Every structure is written in structure tokens, then in C-alpha cells.
Amino acid sequence: MVPAGDPTESTVAALSTLLSPGDVIIDGGNTNFHDDQRRAKTLAEKRLHYVDAGTSGGIWGLSEGYCLMVGGEAEICTRLEPIFVTLAPPDGYLRVGDHGAGHYVKMIHNGIEYGLMQAYAEGFELMHESAYKIDLAKVAALWDHGSVVRSWLLQLAARALAEDGDLSAVAGYVEDSGEGRWTLVEGIERSVPMPVLTASLFTRFRSRQNNPFGERLLAALRNQFGGHAVKKTT
Amino acid sequence: MVPAGDPTESTVAALSTLLSPGDVIIDGGNTNFHDDQRRAKTLAEKRLHYVDAGTSGGIWGLSEGYCLMVGGEAEICTRLEPIFVTLAPPDGYLRVGDHGAGHYVKMIHNGIEYGLMQAYAEGFELMHESAYKIDLAKVAALWDHGSVVRSWLLQLAARALAEDGDLSAVAGYVEDSGEGRWTLVEGIERSVPMPVLTASLFTRFRSRQNNPFGERLLAALRNQFGGHAVKKTT
Amino acid sequence: MVPAGDPTESTVAALSTLLSPGDVIIDGGNTNFHDDQRRAKTLAEKRLHYVDAGTSGGIWGLSEGYCLMVGGEAEICTRLEPIFVTLAPPDGYLRVGDHGAGHYVKMIHNGIEYGLMQAYAEGFELMHESAYKIDLAKVAALWDHGSVVRSWLLQLAARALAEDGDLSAVAGYVEDSGEGRWTLVEGIERSVPMPVLTASLFTRFRSRQNNPFGERLLAALRNQFGGHAVKKTT
Amino acid sequence: MVPAGDPTESTVAALSTLLSPGDVIIDGGNTNFHDDQRRAKTLAEKRLHYVDAGTSGGIWGLSEGYCLMVGGEAEICTRLEPIFVTLAPPDGYLRVGDHGAGHYVKMIHNGIEYGLMQAYAEGFELMHESAYKIDLAKVAALWDHGSVVRSWLLQLAARALAEDGDLSAVAGYVEDSGEGRWTLVEGIERSVPMPVLTASLFTRFRSRQNNPFGERLLAALRNQFGGHAVKKTT
Incomplete structure (x- = not known):
């Protein structure tokens, strides 16, 4: 499992130098669909294919199967379908559109x-x-x-x-x-x-905030116009 | 089926003159819990009991059973339990609290x-x-x-x-x-x-609004300070 | 100055027994307009008048004048106008409508x-x-x-x-x-x-909340489906 | 006046080929601060300077003066200060920070x-x-x-x-x-x-929406579970 963002980016870049024309890279993480679109374009120049797969189900996926939303060229997705159908529960796989669509729907x-x-x-x-x-x-x-x-x-x-x-x-x-x-x-x-x-x-x-500035300003404003007492931080 | 609000109110009032001490009125509609509390109090003076039952399930209730949330005296609810258990799907009935609690949870x-x-x-x-x-x-x-x-x-x-x-x-x-x-x-x-x-x-x-006043005022204000053109109603 | 709510309510009730027909009670606090409407009706039965005055300006009102929004019978408000005009800054007084309207606008x-x-x-x-x-x-x-x-x-x-x-x-x-x-x-x-x-x-x-229940439930839910670690209260 | 976005972008690019080292480009429109930061960097390579100026006041600016929020190098902003002070009302000009800060505050x-x-x-x-x-x-x-x-x-x-x-x-x-x-x-x-x-x-x-899809879905859902009638588009 490769974390989303830079690690995925560099892994894709590294893989692209090792693969042969016709090979496919599947990104099964939570990538931004704009990145999917960009990568697919870059890889296409080397005649490599890119498929983005969004998954839902959390830690229960192992026992109940992952719901799979997949984006990429129709022909390539059809070729990989056996993989997705195996991972997903019955009727739990769908190619939802072109490059990035899988992560978009996810x-x-x-x-x-x-x-x-x-x-x-x-x-x-x-x-x-x-x-x-x-x-x-x-x-x-x-x-x-x-x-x-x-x-x-x-x-x-x-x-x-x-x-x-x-x-x-x-x-x-x-x-x-x-x-x-x-x-x-x-x-x-x-x-x-x-x-x-x-x-x-x-x-x-x-x-995740503690005593945010905006609420401090509200309290300070009430004090300014209404003379309302302000609580002090302790 | 009696509509909520005044029709229910007058039906409860009418019933209260016909019933005998110990009898129970069940309000199975969507009554405000404040009204439940008031009615239960009034009926108690005549030694009548009041039970409020919230139901969920929509038009599918007939085939799938209604989920039932019931409020009222514990003893009375226990007495009526056979009714509720029959209407609800398995584990779909619960006395959630005192008068009004059923409609509150609903x-x-x-x-x-x-x-x-x-x-x-x-x-x-x-x-x-x-x-x-x-x-x-x-x-x-x-x-x-x-x-x-x-x-x-x-x-x-x-x-x-x-x-x-x-x-x-x-x-x-x-x-x-x-x-x-x-x-x-x-x-x-x-x-x-x-x-x-x-x-x-x-x-x-x-x-449900059509061209609400607030949005008209926003458009008029933008015109005032920015000279932005205002669309006219047609 | 009488605090809003019960103190105002009992003060109005007490005053109503002391005043003579034609007298006016002015409520210059922050009363709910529904209460204004009710009181005005009750007082009218004794031929007493009621005027509700909303004020804005905060603690600066003393130096800059209070903005005054007044509700009540037109004739009575006109009679009292000299008072309001004295308290308010120029153009800072308006009778905005009938009983309760002053507090409504405020x-x-x-x-x-x-x-x-x-x-x-x-x-x-x-x-x-x-x-x-x-x-x-x-x-x-x-x-x-x-x-x-x-x-x-x-x-x-x-x-x-x-x-x-x-x-x-x-x-x-x-x-x-x-x-x-x-x-x-x-x-x-x-x-x-x-x-x-x-x-x-x-x-x-x-x-004004500290670790509210709803946010605790969100954290607990994320833990349930995603295995995301939950922070413990300390 | 050059519209924001591409026209401004190409104008800045064109100007950069005509100006001499030490010259300054002022963008007085509504540019995204990220674009300001990028442009300032590019121009700096040619020893050109970039200043972003946000203005507020609308069409009233001519008579009342524009409030000016300016971002850029401190030294350059000081050099241009006479311009800004002339355009702004008294105390209505401030250098608020480095490149992009003017448009950020605006x-x-x-x-x-x-x-x-x-x-x-x-x-x-x-x-x-x-x-x-x-x-x-x-x-x-x-x-x-x-x-x-x-x-x-x-x-x-x-x-x-x-x-x-x-x-x-x-x-x-x-x-x-x-x-x-x-x-x-x-x-x-x-x-x-x-x-x-x-x-x-x-x-x-x-x-700006007319019969948005989300609200159509809400109406359709109410019909599905509650049998509530759906209004038809006409």
C-alpha cells in the first residue's frame, strides 16, 4: 500500500520507466481526479495505461468485499475486470467513466x-x-x-x-x-x-480547534458594544 | 386515521368524555411532544391514560412492518405491548420513555x-x-x-x-x-x-420560493455599490 | 431596569393594578413580541395602553443616543413621541407598527x-x-x-x-x-x-461546548468503519 | 482596464518584454494571490518588480476614493506610495504584506x-x-x-x-x-x-439555478418512501 500524494506520484513515475507498452498501472488509493487525468496523459505518451480505482467499505472490506468504482479506458477496464470482480462483492464493481472517474465518484x-x-x-x-x-x-x-x-x-x-x-x-x-x-x-x-x-x-x-480566533473576536466585539464581560483564558 | 393538529386535539377531547377510568388513548400520528405532555396530564385527571406512538417506514410499512417508538407510563405500555409487537417488525418496537418520548424520538x-x-x-x-x-x-x-x-x-x-x-x-x-x-x-x-x-x-x-425577496435585495445591493446590472423580472 | 422575562411579566401585572384608564406602560427591554401582543390585549381590557420599544446602540447609547424601534397604537405612540425623540439621535426613532412590532424589528x-x-x-x-x-x-x-x-x-x-x-x-x-x-x-x-x-x-x-457528544459520535463512527484511532479524553 | 484572468496574464507577459530592469508592473485588478506570487517570481528573474493592489469602494470610488490594499516588496511599495496615497482617501492605503498580500486581503x-x-x-x-x-x-x-x-x-x-x-x-x-x-x-x-x-x-x-437536480431528487425520494405526490414540471 502506497500512501496518496507524493509517494504515489513517485511510485507511478518509477514504474513508468520499468513497464512495457500496453502495461497498466492501477491506482487503488485516494488520488485527486485531476492527478489521475494528468498521469494518464503522461503515461499514454509511453503507451502505458492508467486505471483509477476508488474503494469503499473500510476495514470491513476483507470480510464483506470492497465496493469498487473504476475509471479508465473502457477496453482496459474490461481486460482487468476479473480482478475487480474478484475483489468486489456481487454487483459491487462498476466502471463509472474515463480517467479519474473512479476517484471522482469515490x-x-x-x-x-x-x-x-x-x-x-x-x-x-x-x-x-x-x-x-x-x-x-x-x-x-x-x-x-x-x-x-x-x-x-x-x-x-x-x-x-x-x-x-x-x-x-x-x-x-x-x-x-x-x-x-x-x-x-x-x-x-x-x-x-x-x-x-x-x-x-x-x-x-x-x-480540532481550541479557542479559535474567530470566536475570540466575537467575544471581544460583544464586550466592545455591549459591555458584556469577557472570559479570560486561564 | 385522524390528521395531526386540531382534528387530533378535538378527537382526544371527545374520546375523553366517552371513556372509562383505566382506558387508554393511543396517538399514533405525528403530534408535537409538548402536546402529548399536556394531553397526558389532562387525561390523567380523569384517570385516563395516554400513549404516544411514533411510526417510521412510510408506505412500505404494510409489507415490511412499522418501526415503533412509544412513549407513556411503563405499566400501560407493557399492557399494550402485544399490539405494538404485532405491528412492528422483529425488534422494531421500543418504549423510549415517558409521555411524549415516542413522538420526540420520531x-x-x-x-x-x-x-x-x-x-x-x-x-x-x-x-x-x-x-x-x-x-x-x-x-x-x-x-x-x-x-x-x-x-x-x-x-x-x-x-x-x-x-x-x-x-x-x-x-x-x-x-x-x-x-x-x-x-x-x-x-x-x-x-x-x-x-x-x-x-x-x-x-x-x-x-418552494420563487424569486425570494432576500435574493432580490442582494441583486439590488450589488447594483448600488458596483453598478452591476440587475436582471429584471419578466 | 427590569430584566426581561418573569420579572418584567410580574412588574407589568403589578403596575396594571395601580394605573388608571388611559395610562401607558412602556416595555423598553428585550421582550418576545408574542408576549407584547398578549400583554397589550390583557391591559386593553382595563383600558390601559402598552408600548414596546426596542433599543439599539449598546453602552454607547448614552453618548451617541439610542436607536429606537417602537410598537403600539399610533395615537399613543404619537402622544409619547417627545420622550422617544429626546432619547434617540436625530432620525433615530420610528414607530414601526402595532403591538410587538418594536420588539419584532429589534x-x-x-x-x-x-x-x-x-x-x-x-x-x-x-x-x-x-x-x-x-x-x-x-x-x-x-x-x-x-x-x-x-x-x-x-x-x-x-x-x-x-x-x-x-x-x-x-x-x-x-x-x-x-x-x-x-x-x-x-x-x-x-x-x-x-x-x-x-x-x-x-x-x-x-x-460554549466542551467535547460535544455529536463530535464524539463522529470520532467513534470513524473508528468503527475505518479503524481510525480515537483520541481518548484525558 | 484589463479583465482579470487570461487578458491580465498575457498583458503582464507582453509588458515584461518591453520593460527595463527596475521597472514595476502594478496589477490593480482582482487577481488570485497564487497568480501574483507566480508572476512576481517570473518577473524577478528579469529584475522587474510586481505589485498587487486590491481596491474596494465600487463605483463610488471616484467620488469617495478607493480603499487600497497593496502587496509587494517593501522598498518598491514605498517608492510607489505617492500614487496610492493620491488614489486612496486619507488613511485608506496600506501595504499589507509581500507579493499577493494585497489581493489576498481584498x-x-x-x-x-x-x-x-x-x-x-x-x-x-x-x-x-x-x-x-x-x-x-x-x-x-x-x-x-x-x-x-x-x-x-x-x-x-x-x-x-x-x-x-x-x-x-x-x-x-x-x-x-x-x-x-x-x-x-x-x-x-x-x-x-x-x-x-x-x-x-x-x-x-x-x-441562479432553476429546478436543480438535488431538489428534484428530494421530491422523488419523498415520493418513493412516503407516497407523497410529486409536482410535475410544466
């Missing part, structure tokens, strides 16, 4: 994933803050049976809450792996409003 | 539902606007097999897109049935930030 | 105020995080001279930043006084999308 | 501008939809006198509303000139949450 998949997670997070937080004493683990498990909001992520939420209903040992420090940002940049490029995907990303940004 | 369920739907809507819109020609129906079906974003709503999206991949006959006029608003009001009451649930509700509001 | 004023503050806060935070070393106090002062974003709040930001360019002693704990919430509830009631006013309120909510 | 200025405008737009729309009959032009003028939300943009709103209180002839089609997008991309790059600036940009995107 990128948007991740943007959606952020939004789904955030929707559950907000709903469960509200139940957690409610005047009712609600057993969140039981509700998560309940909704898995016949409700409109049932999903695989909800099943995982039920698992996490069953282990620790208050998640008291967890620090709410939420990383992001880049695809959410790329999704947003593409949305800006295409003039597509994406308030939910954006709010989900920003919640993650905020979760 | 209310938040709907808020989450808005958020999930909006997350998919944004992602699919971006694919629709992409420079790639992506077959959205196929991607929706693909993701159902092993991906992190698989869910029942995604299956429904796959169905809708299989019928008409461009949804060209559909007007994007999106109603809301009230629970999303109540969820937001409760979030405001509890000081819980809910950017995703809110953005989902606002997208629905906006979908 | 409520929305505060909602807008949150949005303006948040817009500056985000922009200055980005400059603060920039790779450029930007003197924020100087930029705030600069923009006051001829730029499109000049405003009184910007002048206050320039003052605050001139005192402490990094605001390092300020804790970003941002209170809200209720009118922003009421504005949002009214927006929900009227089906008006208000993403900016809402995001501004939610930023304040979030500024 | 870019963020525009992001803030979007947020301020949107805050007013939402507040005035809510008053417009209110059950009260509020004279928006009078309220806008009132707030200019002593209120916390007074600003130059509010004065422009008062002007626009005085001309046509309902803005009935205006189509709410709101363009954006690019700097708001760049601000957001930079925020994503720096992990700074900017919900208000983003929502303001997305409102503009949405104002």
Missing part, C-alpha cells in the same frame, strides 16, 4: 459519507441533551428495524453506543482525509450549493 | 431523515453537473453493495433514478411535514448546533 | 447583528491563519476608510484589535441573549431560509 | 462583503414575510442612526429600498465575481470553518 461518496454521519451525530446529540432520558444504543438498534433512516452507518453507531452509551472515553477530535475538501472544491468549481457536505466538513475543522 | 428521526436525504441530494447533484458523464442510477445501485454509504434511502434513490435517470419530469418542490421544524426548535431550546438538519430544512423552504 | 436587528459579527469573525480568522503575516488591527482600521465593508462593528473590531492584536487573553466563549433564537424560530414559522443567521447562532452554541 | 474583504450582504438580506426578507406590515425602507434608514448594525451597505440598502420598497422589478439573480470562491478554497486549505461566508456564496449559486 470522492463524492466520501462527501456524502460526511453528511450522513453528521446527520446522525446531530440527531443523537439532541437526544443526548434532551430532558427525556433516552437510551441511545437502544434507539440506534431500534431504527435498524424498519425505519426510514436505517443504514450501515446506523448499525455502526448502534455498535459504538452499545459499547459505551455515553462515549465518555472518546475525544471528539474528528480528522478528515481530504476527499471531503476536494468534493467541496469541485462543488465551488461547478457552482453547486452543498450546504450539508460543507457543514459536515466544517464541524470536523472546528472539532 | 421527531428527531425525521430531522435525521432530512439530513440523510440532503447529503445524497448534494452528492448526486454534483455528479449530475460533472464533466464526466456518470450513470447516476448505476452508481446508486453500486453503492448499495458494500459501500459505507449504503442505506435504505439509497435503495430508494436507486429505484427513482432507474425509473428516470434525469428526473426530468419531477419539479423540485419539496414539502416538509413539520417534524423537521420541531427538531430545530428543540435544538435551539437546548443550545445544540444542528447545521446539517437546518440546512436540509432551509433547502426545502427555498425549493 | 429582534431581527439582533439576528442581523449576529450575522455581521460572524462574517467579520470568519474573515479575520482566515487572515489570522494565513501564511502572510497580516496586521489585523491595521487592516480593520484601513477598511474603515472607503471600503465596501465599513461599518460601526468594524470600527469596534479595529478598537479591540488595536488593544490586543492577537486577542490572546480572550476566551472565545460567546453568549447569546435570546433574540437570535427568536429570530430563527420566527424564520421557521414563516418558512424563510436563514442560513447565515442560523450559522452565527450555532457558532455561539458551539463556542 | 479577496477576504469580498468574502466578508458577501456575508454582510446575506445577513441583511435574510433579516429584511423575514421582515418582508412578517405578519406586521413593516416599511423596510424606513427601517433601513432608521438603523443608520445609532444602531449596532449601521454600515455603508445598510445605507445602500436604504437607497435601494427607497427607490422601490418591494424590489418588485428586480430578479434575484445574484452573480459572484470569484473572490468569494477563492476565499472559501483558502479556508478549506487552512482548515478554517467559514459557515457564513459559504452560505452566502451558496445562496448566490442557488439564486
Whole structure:
């Protein structure tokens, strides 16, 4: 497994000097689709082929199979199909388009994933803050049976809450792996409003901040015009 | 089936004059939990019992069973359990708390539902606007097999897109049935930030507006300071 | 000065037993307009009058005059006009409508105020995080001279930043006084999308949270599906 | 005046072949700061200097002076200061940093501008939809006198509303000139949450859409699970 970014870039470059015309490089990581398009073009000059494969399924992929979204020349993808069909669960493989399309669809998949997670997070937080004493683990498990909001992520939420209903040992420090940002940049490029995907990303940004400058300025402004007391950092 | 709001209110009032002490009224609609709490109190004075039952599953409930979230006195709910267990799919029934809790949990369920739907809507819109020609129906079906974003709503999206991949006959006029608003009001009451649930509700509001005043003011302001031409209504 | 809410409520009730027909009660605080409407009705039964006056200007009002938004019967407001005109700066008084309208307009004023503050806060935070070393106090002062974003709040930001360019002693704990919430509830009631006013309120909510449950759930979910390490609370 | 983007790019390239060492090119348009940095580097190889100047003030700049934010080498900016001081109103000129800083600060200025405008737009729309009959032009003028939300943009709103209180002839089609997008991309790059600036940009995107795909999908989904009738396009 080669990490995305520079390591992948240099690996592709190195491979391109070793391969023979007609050979194929498959990038199965999380590469930005613009990089896929550029690489495919460069490799084509040496009559090498490039295929980008986005995968979804997380650490469960080994037992349940990876969902595979593949981009590249149709003929080449057909040639490689036996590989993809073996890795994916039944009906879990699709060539979605030309160079970069596999990672493009995977990128948007991740943007959606952020939004789904955030929707559950907000709903469960509200139940957690409610005047009712609600057993969140039981509700998560309940909704898995016949409700409109049932999903695989909800099943995982039920698992996490069953282990620790208050998640008291967890620090709410939420990383992001880049695809959410790329999704947003593409949305800006295409003039597509994406308030939910954006709010989900920003919640993650905020979760990693400590006493951010913007909120300090808000407190300082309230003090300026209203004489409202300002809390001091300790 | 009695519509929520005034019809339910007057039906409950009428019933309360006909019932005998120990009898139970079940409100299986979408009532605001504050109304549940008030009614339960009023009925208790006549030694009548009140149970609120939120249901999820939509028009599929008949074939797949309704997911049932029930609120009310523990003893009374236990007495009625055979009814609920019959209606719900296996493990699809839960008494979630005291009076109003059933509708409270259902209310938040709907808020989450808005958020999930909006997350998919944004992602699919971006694919629709992409420079790639992506077959959205196929991607929706693909993701159902092993991906992190698989869910029942995604299956429904796959169905809708299989019928008409461009949804060209559909007007994007999106109603809301009230629970999303109540969820937001409760979030405001509890000081819980809910950017995703809110953005989902606002997208629905906006979908029903035509040339809203706020956007007219933005255009007029740009004209005032920048001399940018203003489009005229026709 | 009587605090809003119950103290005002009981003061109005007490006064109503002491006053004579034709007398006027002026509520110059931050009362919810629904309460104004209710009180005006109750007092009218005793032939007492009620006027609601929203004020803006903060602690600077003493030196610069209060901007006054007044609601109530036209005839009564005209009778009281000399008072309001004395308190307000030139052209700084207006009867904006019937009972509650004064507080209604003031409520929305505060909602807008949150949005303006948040817009500056985000922009200055980005400059603060920039790779450029930007003197924020100087930029705030600069923009006051001829730029499109000049405003009184910007002048206050320039003052605050001139005192402490990094605001390092300020804790970003941002209170809200209720009118922003009421504005949002009214927006929900009227089906008006208000993403900016809402995001501004939610930023304040979030500024007062410590390791909120929703973000803990996000971290736990990432661990469930991706095996991403979870930070522990310390 | 040379339009931003390619025309500016080719003009700079052409000029660079005509100028002599020590000469300075000033870009006074709305160039992306990344382009400024690149150009400055290229020109430096020919011992040419580059200065980027962001201006704010709109079409009022001629009468009121332009607010000028300038980036470039300190020595060069000092040499050119007489020009900038002549163009700007008193205290309306500042060298804010090295190459690109002028356009960087201007870019963020525009992001803030979007947020301020949107805050007013939402507040005035809510008053417009209110059950009260509020004279928006009078309220806008009132707030200019002593209120916390007074600003130059509010004065422009008062002007626009005085001309046509309902803005009935205006189509709410709101363009954006690019700097708001760049601000957001930079925020994503720096992990700074900017919900208000983003929502303001997305409102503009949405104002230019007609029956967007995402909203069609929402309507189709509601039909799938709830049997809710779908409006047909006409």
C-alpha cells in the first residue's frame, strides 16, 4: 500500500520507466481526479495505461468485499475486470467513466459519507441533551428495524453506543482525509450549493480547534458594544 | 386515521368524555411532544391514560412492518405491548420513555431523515453537473453493495433514478411535514448546533420560493455599490 | 431596569393594578413580541395602553443616543413621541407598527447583528491563519476608510484589535441573549431560509461546548468503519 | 482596464518584454494571490518588480476614493506610495504584506462583503414575510442612526429600498465575481470553518439555478418512501 500524494506520484513515475507498452498501472488509493487525468496523459505518451480505482467499505472490506468504482479506458477496464470482480462483492464493481472517474465518484461518496454521519451525530446529540432520558444504543438498534433512516452507518453507531452509551472515553477530535475538501472544491468549481457536505466538513475543522480566533473576536466585539464581560483564558 | 393538529386535539377531547377510568388513548400520528405532555396530564385527571406512538417506514410499512417508538407510563405500555409487537417488525418496537418520548424520538428521526436525504441530494447533484458523464442510477445501485454509504434511502434513490435517470419530469418542490421544524426548535431550546438538519430544512423552504425577496435585495445591493446590472423580472 | 422575562411579566401585572384608564406602560427591554401582543390585549381590557420599544446602540447609547424601534397604537405612540425623540439621535426613532412590532424589528436587528459579527469573525480568522503575516488591527482600521465593508462593528473590531492584536487573553466563549433564537424560530414559522443567521447562532452554541457528544459520535463512527484511532479524553 | 484572468496574464507577459530592469508592473485588478506570487517570481528573474493592489469602494470610488490594499516588496511599495496615497482617501492605503498580500486581503474583504450582504438580506426578507406590515425602507434608514448594525451597505440598502420598497422589478439573480470562491478554497486549505461566508456564496449559486437536480431528487425520494405526490414540471 502506497500512501496518496507524493509517494504515489513517485511510485507511478518509477514504474513508468520499468513497464512495457500496453502495461497498466492501477491506482487503488485516494488520488485527486485531476492527478489521475494528468498521469494518464503522461503515461499514454509511453503507451502505458492508467486505471483509477476508488474503494469503499473500510476495514470491513476483507470480510464483506470492497465496493469498487473504476475509471479508465473502457477496453482496459474490461481486460482487468476479473480482478475487480474478484475483489468486489456481487454487483459491487462498476466502471463509472474515463480517467479519474473512479476517484471522482469515490470522492463524492466520501462527501456524502460526511453528511450522513453528521446527520446522525446531530440527531443523537439532541437526544443526548434532551430532558427525556433516552437510551441511545437502544434507539440506534431500534431504527435498524424498519425505519426510514436505517443504514450501515446506523448499525455502526448502534455498535459504538452499545459499547459505551455515553462515549465518555472518546475525544471528539474528528480528522478528515481530504476527499471531503476536494468534493467541496469541485462543488465551488461547478457552482453547486452543498450546504450539508460543507457543514459536515466544517464541524470536523472546528472539532480540532481550541479557542479559535474567530470566536475570540466575537467575544471581544460583544464586550466592545455591549459591555458584556469577557472570559479570560486561564 | 385522524390528521395531526386540531382534528387530533378535538378527537382526544371527545374520546375523553366517552371513556372509562383505566382506558387508554393511543396517538399514533405525528403530534408535537409538548402536546402529548399536556394531553397526558389532562387525561390523567380523569384517570385516563395516554400513549404516544411514533411510526417510521412510510408506505412500505404494510409489507415490511412499522418501526415503533412509544412513549407513556411503563405499566400501560407493557399492557399494550402485544399490539405494538404485532405491528412492528422483529425488534422494531421500543418504549423510549415517558409521555411524549415516542413522538420526540420520531421527531428527531425525521430531522435525521432530512439530513440523510440532503447529503445524497448534494452528492448526486454534483455528479449530475460533472464533466464526466456518470450513470447516476448505476452508481446508486453500486453503492448499495458494500459501500459505507449504503442505506435504505439509497435503495430508494436507486429505484427513482432507474425509473428516470434525469428526473426530468419531477419539479423540485419539496414539502416538509413539520417534524423537521420541531427538531430545530428543540435544538435551539437546548443550545445544540444542528447545521446539517437546518440546512436540509432551509433547502426545502427555498425549493418552494420563487424569486425570494432576500435574493432580490442582494441583486439590488450589488447594483448600488458596483453598478452591476440587475436582471429584471419578466 | 427590569430584566426581561418573569420579572418584567410580574412588574407589568403589578403596575396594571395601580394605573388608571388611559395610562401607558412602556416595555423598553428585550421582550418576545408574542408576549407584547398578549400583554397589550390583557391591559386593553382595563383600558390601559402598552408600548414596546426596542433599543439599539449598546453602552454607547448614552453618548451617541439610542436607536429606537417602537410598537403600539399610533395615537399613543404619537402622544409619547417627545420622550422617544429626546432619547434617540436625530432620525433615530420610528414607530414601526402595532403591538410587538418594536420588539419584532429589534429582534431581527439582533439576528442581523449576529450575522455581521460572524462574517467579520470568519474573515479575520482566515487572515489570522494565513501564511502572510497580516496586521489585523491595521487592516480593520484601513477598511474603515472607503471600503465596501465599513461599518460601526468594524470600527469596534479595529478598537479591540488595536488593544490586543492577537486577542490572546480572550476566551472565545460567546453568549447569546435570546433574540437570535427568536429570530430563527420566527424564520421557521414563516418558512424563510436563514442560513447565515442560523450559522452565527450555532457558532455561539458551539463556542460554549466542551467535547460535544455529536463530535464524539463522529470520532467513534470513524473508528468503527475505518479503524481510525480515537483520541481518548484525558 | 484589463479583465482579470487570461487578458491580465498575457498583458503582464507582453509588458515584461518591453520593460527595463527596475521597472514595476502594478496589477490593480482582482487577481488570485497564487497568480501574483507566480508572476512576481517570473518577473524577478528579469529584475522587474510586481505589485498587487486590491481596491474596494465600487463605483463610488471616484467620488469617495478607493480603499487600497497593496502587496509587494517593501522598498518598491514605498517608492510607489505617492500614487496610492493620491488614489486612496486619507488613511485608506496600506501595504499589507509581500507579493499577493494585497489581493489576498481584498479577496477576504469580498468574502466578508458577501456575508454582510446575506445577513441583511435574510433579516429584511423575514421582515418582508412578517405578519406586521413593516416599511423596510424606513427601517433601513432608521438603523443608520445609532444602531449596532449601521454600515455603508445598510445605507445602500436604504437607497435601494427607497427607490422601490418591494424590489418588485428586480430578479434575484445574484452573480459572484470569484473572490468569494477563492476565499472559501483558502479556508478549506487552512482548515478554517467559514459557515457564513459559504452560505452566502451558496445562496448566490442557488439564486441562479432553476429546478436543480438535488431538489428534484428530494421530491422523488419523498415520493418513493412516503407516497407523497410529486409536482410535475410544466
